[in-house]
Amino acid sequence: MWLNQFLILGALLFCIGVYGVLARRNGVMVLMSIELILNAVNINLVAFGAFHATPAGQVFALFVIAVAAAEVGVGLALVLLIYRNRSSIDLESVDLLKG
Amino acid sequence: MLAAEAGAAASAGWFLENAWLFPAVPFVSFLLILFFGRKMPKQGAEIGITALAIVFAGALIAGAQWISHVNAAESAHGTEETHSTDETHGTEEEGHSTEPGTTEDGTHSEEGTSTEESHDEGALAVSGGGRSVVLGPSLALPMAEEGGEAHASVPPVISEWKSDWWTVGGIDFQVGTFVDGQAVMMLFVVGLISLLVHIYSTDYVHGDIRYTHFFAFLSLFTASMLLLVLANNLVMFITAWELVGVCSFALIGHWWEEQNNSNAALKAFLTNRVGDMGLLIGMITLFFTAGQGRTFNIYEINVAAASGTVSDTALTVAALCLLAAVMSKSGQFFLHTWLPDAMAGPTPVSALIHAATMVVAGVYMIARMYPVFFEGMSIAGGSINAVALIGAITTMVGGSLAFVQRDIKKVLAYSTVSQLGYMVMALGVGAWTAAMFHLMTHAFFKACLFLGSGSVSHACNHSFDMKTDMGGLRKYMPKTHATFLVGTLALAGFPLMSGFWSKDEILAGTGGFGLSEGANGRYSLMLVMGLITGGMTAAYMTRCYWLTFMGEWRGANSPNAHHGAHAAAHDDHDAHAPAGHDAHDAHDAHGGLPHESGPRITTPLLILAVLAFVAMFANIPGQFGFVPEGWRLRFEHYIEPKGEYFPAISHAEFSPVIAILSLIAAAVASGLAVAYYRKVEAQDPMGTELVDGPTSKAGLPKVAYNVLANKFYLDWLYTDVIVGFVKGPLARAANWFNQNVLDGIVNGTATVSKRIAGFTYTVLDQQVVDGVVRGSGIGASETGGLLRRMQNGRVQGYAALMFAAAAVLAGVFVLAI
Numbered sequence: 001m002w003l004n005q006f007l008i009l010g011a012l013l014f015c016i017g018v019y020g021v022l023a024r025r026n027g028v029m030v031l032m033s034i035e036l037i038l039n040a041v042n043i044n045l046v047a048f049g050a051f052h053a054t055p056a057g058q059v060f061a062l063f064v065i066a067v068a069a070a071e072v073g074v075g076l077a078l079v080l081l082i083y084r085n086r087s088s089i090d091l092e093s094v095d096l097l098k099g
Numbered sequence: 100m101l102a103a104e105a106g107a108a109a110s111a112g113w114f115l116e117n118a119w120l121f122p123a124v125p126f127v128s129f130l131l132i133l134f135f136g137r138k139m140p141k142q143g144a145e146i147g148i149t150a151l152a153i154v155f156a157g158a159l160i161a162g163a164q165w166i167s168h169v170n171a172a173e174s175a176h177g178t179e180e181t182h183s184t185d186e187t188h189g190t191e192e193e194g195h196s197t198e199p200g201t202t203e204d205g206t207h208s209e210e211g212t213s214t215e216e217s218h219d220e221g222a223l224a225v226s227g228g229g230r231s232v233v234l235g236p237s238l239a240l241p242m243a244e245e246g247g248e249a250h251a252s253v254p255p256v257i258s259e260w261k262s263d264w265w266t267v268g269g270i271d272f273q274v275g276t277f278v279d280g281q282a283v284m285m286l287f288v289v290g291l292i293s294l295l296v297h298i299y300s301t302d303y304v305h306g307d308i309r310y311t312h313f314f315a316f317l318s319l320f321t322a323s324m325l326l327l328v329l330a331n332n333l334v335m336f337i338t339a340w341e342l343v344g345v346c347s348f349a350l351i352g353h354w355w356e357e358q359n360n361s362n363a364a365l366k367a368f369l370t371n372r373v374g375d376m377g378l379l380i381g382m383i384t385l386f387f388t389a390g391q392g393r394t395f396n397i398y399e400i401n402v403a404a405a406s407g408t409v410s411d412t413a414l415t416v417a418a419l420c421l422l423a424a425v426m427s428k429s430g431q432f433f434l435h436t437w438l439p440d441a442m443a444g445p446t447p448v449s450a451l452i453h454a455a456t457m458v459v460a461g462v463y464m465i466a467r468m469y470p471v472f473f474e475g476m477s478i479a480g481g482s483i484n485a486v487a488l489i490g491a492i493t494t495m496v497g498g499s500l501a502f503v504q505r506d507i508k509k510v511l512a513y514s515t516v517s518q519l520g521y522m523v524m525a526l527g528v529g530a531w532t533a534a535m536f537h538l539m540t541h542a543f544f545k546a547c548l549f550l551g552s553g554s555v556s557h558a559c560n561h562s563f564d565m566k567t568d569m570g571g572l573r574k575y576m577p578k579t580h581a582t583f584l585v586g587t588l589a590l591a592g593f594p595l596m597s598g599f600w601s602k603d604e605i606l607a608g609t610g611g612f613g614l615s616e617g618a619n620g621r622y623s624l625m626l627v628m629g630l631i632t633g634g635m636t637a638a639y640m641t642r643c644y645w646l647t648f649m650g651e652w653r654g655a656n657s658p659n660a661h662h663g664a665h666a667a668a669h670d671d672h673d674a675h676a677p678a679g680h681d682a683h684d685a686h687d688a689h690g691g692l693p694h695e696s697g698p699r700i701t702t703p704l705l706i707l708a709v710l711a712f713v714a715m716f717a718n719i720p721g722q723f724g725f726v727p728e729g730w731r732l733r734f735e736h737y738i739e740p741k742g743e744y745f746p747a748i749s750h751a752e753f754s755p756v757i758a759i760l761s762l763i764a765a766a767v768a769s770g771l772a773v774a775y776y777r778k779v780e781a782q783d784p785m786g787t788e789l790v791d792g793p794t795s796k797a798g799l800p801k802v803a804y805n806v807l808a809n810k811f812y813l814d815w816l817y818t819d820v821i822v823g824f825v826k827g828p829l830a831r832a833a834n835w836f837n838q839n840v841l842d843g844i845v846n847g848t849a850t851v852s853k854r855i856a857g858f859t860y861t862v863l864d865q866q867v868v869d870g871v872v873r874g875s876g877i878g879a880s881e882t883g884g885l886l887r888r889m890q891n892g893r894v895q896g897y898a899a900l901m902f903a904a905a906a907v908l909a910g911v912f913v914l915a916i
Contacts, residue, residue: 022899030895095892 006047013040027079027089031072038068112164114157115256118276118329121157121286122339125150125293126322129315136311141301143311147318148297154321155290158283165283169737172253252742255279257331257398264334270393277331277397280738281466281535285328288542289456291710293321295703296451299550302699303447303557313353313445320346324456328463332395333382336464340378340428343457344371350452351444363443370437374427374461381420385471388413397467401744404470411474418475421468422485429461430516431523432493436813439500439512442563446553449508454515454549455542462522462538469531473746478529483624487527491628494520496811498635502642503807506563507552510643514590515545517632521605524629528622529748530608532718532735537601539734540714544589544598547707551583554700555647558693559654565646566653566787573648575693578701580648582708587644589711591637592765597714602633603758604718607751626757634764641772646787649776652693653785720753 013036020033042061049057083089114120128150136143259275266272297317304313323346327339345368352364386393389400389409403409425431430438441453452458465472465486476484497517504510518541525534555569558576562568573580589598606629609622695701718734735750779786809815889900 018902022895022902091894094894098890098892 003047003051006043010040010043010047013037013043025090025092027082027091028076030091031075031079034075035068035072038064112161112168112256114161115164115168115278115283116258118161118256118258118278118282118286119274121154121161121290121329122322122326124153124157124322125318125325129318129322132311132315132318136315143314144297144301147314148294148301150318151290151294151297151321154286154325155294158286158290161278162283162287165278165280166737168256169253169280253279253740254742255398255740255744259331272334272395273332274335275331276329278329279740281463281740282328284535284539284738285463286325288539289321289324289328292451292455292542292546292707293317293324295546295706296447296550299450299553299700299703300445300447302697303553304445307445309353313350316346316349316353317447317451320350320452320457324460327460331397333385333397333400334395336397336467337375337378337382340424340460340464341375343452343460344368344375344428347371347441347452347457350448351441353445353448354443357443360443363437363440367437367441370434371427374424374434377420377423377427381417381424384413384417384420388417389471398744401468401470404468404474405743405746407474409474414471414475416475418472419485421464421471422489425461425465425523426489427461428464429458429519429523430493430497431461431489431520432496432516433813435493435497435516436810436817438516439504439509439810442506442508442512446508446549446556449512450546450549450553453512454545458515458519459522459538459542462519462526462534465523465526466531466535469526470744470746472526473529473748476527478527479746479748483622484527487524487622487625490520490522490524490527491625492520493517494524494632495628495635496520498632498639500807500810501639502635503804505566507555507565507569507643507647508549508563510565510639511545511548511552514548514636514639517636518545518590521602521629521632524625525605525608528609528625530605530751531748532739532750533601533604533608535738536718536734537598537605539717540589540597540601540711543707543714544586544596544711547582547704547711548586548590550700550704550707551579551586552647554579554696554704555583557696557700562654565643568654569647569652570650570654570785570787571648571652572693575652576695578695579704582701582704583648584644585708585711587640591640591769592633592761594762595712595715597711597717599762600715600718600720602629603753603761604720604751605629606633606757606761607754610751630761630764633761634768636768637765638768638772641769642776645772645776650780651785653787654693722752 017033017036017038017040020036021030024030024033042064045057045061045064047057049055049060079089082094086093125147128146131146132143136146139145256278257275258278259273264272264274297314300313300317304310307313320343323339323342327336327343330336330339348364348368351367352361355361355364382395385400386395389403394400404414423434427434427437438453438458442449444453472478472486476486478484478486494517497513497515497520501510501513501517504513518537522534522537522541525531525537552563555572555576556563558572558579559568585596589596592599592602606626609626609629716733718732721732739745806812
């Protein structure tokens, strides 16, 4: 029964993250929401790893953390550049690809 | 290289095996004159003369080698000698052996002959280019079954190039030379006359605007003629045949600035095309029917035709078609009309091409393909055949037309037609040797006469009109007069001149009325026609000679007199020499009395006059016992082919009766002509015909004169009736048909097409096709407009879609799995 709590926690975190990605207009907040999503996945990985008594889940989680760090670095750089160009990080105004 | 090159050791002689050099030398000369002639000091004439001197010298050596070849072949008889056939050398060898007791030199011994020669021992092989045709013993022909003569067979010297000329449809075409007695004889005649004409021309056309061009074409002509003589297959033969036609065209039209000359050239060329069609068809007929398999090789065709393995129908068709070619090229009746017109060319050309060499190409072809004609026309049968009849008619037509010409060259031209008729008639009655002998003697005396007429014209205001510009020239031009007289006597058949012997041999060859023995049947009609023509020849040549050389000179009062002086005034400036006149050296006596021509003109005349006499020794009749045997019938002995590629003809003997008859005919006719002109002279010393002569009155003579003056209405028939019909009614009918029927069909088709096209445009194209095109465009545009809204540029919108899609996908997975 102990696996469920972790899965529910992961699901909650994922939903919060998705909400943040879709709803927040601040670019930095969107990035942070993505981190939440990734961490929800990490919780699931670690939980399943422990459940199956294998270290693979933890190894994957470490990989995800490392990749997430890189992704945040790139994401923050993007946001910084958007700010420099537009003096704003409001994602609503970043619509150059509008068809 | 040449196949036969290494085969010299196997006898025959280098010049015979490398005969391709004969046409090659003047051809190279043609190119040299064309490209460098103008830069040479003599403007190219020296190149041509050098080339021809080489050819003539070569021809003499080739003649000597041929004589030794014949002697060697005969000395081998009875010894059962078979030369090894050397495939790589490509020379043609034949084992030849004759029965002991056969005579070598044509004396007609009845005893000791055997009708079967043991040809069967020797297989004959023609090889070259990896292809060899072996003619087996079955083709060997017993010689001379009827005439009771037998000769050692003399193989011709055939050389072929190793490689094929070209290959079409599995048939290999080869290039090669076919040298035998008649070819060697022609090499000599063409080489000699061409050389003399070259020398003559250096004076005669001196200062002409196309002097170099003239010599270039003389060289090309000589090369073509020699190629024709030496050709060993019909493809080469027709090539050379057309080449001489082209040269003739170019030289007749040498002064093309005058419409008449250009028309004459065209007429010659087009008339010859008519006959060339016959040559082509005849050639193709022989290709499919004669020989072992399909071949153009003259030797193989001849062997096949002579052996009787070819169907008579095929040979008759081929012979008739080839006869059409002869009629056009050799000026036989009713295609002879181009020949007199061809006199528009410069006189040396008339002498070389239209008297002595090219026009005998047709005669030469009959002689070369003699088995085809002999079997195809059943010449041995003695019935009247097309060749003999055409020849006999031609000889009379030419002879009669010569009477009414004012132009000295046209007299000679019609005389040429007449003499060519003699040759064809001779071939038609089986008198092969007589025809060839007459060809040779005629070449000499006719070239002499033509060049003489040029020399005369040179002195007489550059005119050829005997009635206005000549007369009395014997006093002014002794050398021309003497040589012309010799030529006239030879042509008229004066005893002891060459023309007498050759013409008499032809008449004897007809065997008419049984007056001569050993002929191929009795052609009495031919004998009569030949005798009548003999008389006519004597009469018109007397007329021609009288008008030119006897009486008083009429040129001073001629309308051409000023003309000539005018031409002379321009002679100093070559560039201004008016084309259409025989421009020549500036000389003093123009406008005054005529004078003798220069040495470059008279020397060839003298040589030819001597030959016109000496040529008689070439074929002294066999039964002249007072002449050493080795001197008799040399021409027949060396020139007539002996072998299985030649039919078994028999030879007529000299007939004193016929000789006397022809002599009487000639003497009476020329006597009448002399009497007539004496009467004219008595009436008016400057006159040329009786004022109240028979032709000036109404009645039969007047009608006859008109028929002759209008050339038997042949030109009228050709130009007005045939061409006129084509140009007039036929063209109008064709036009009507074109305008109404053909155009109707075309217009109808066009209208229908237009309607269909209109329907297609308005309905199919504008509505259906364009509808589809536009519809797809609109569809794409509308879809794009709808989808455009989704592309709002908001990252979060895209992300929402992505999550929604992922959610749907997850749902699908959960539900489906």
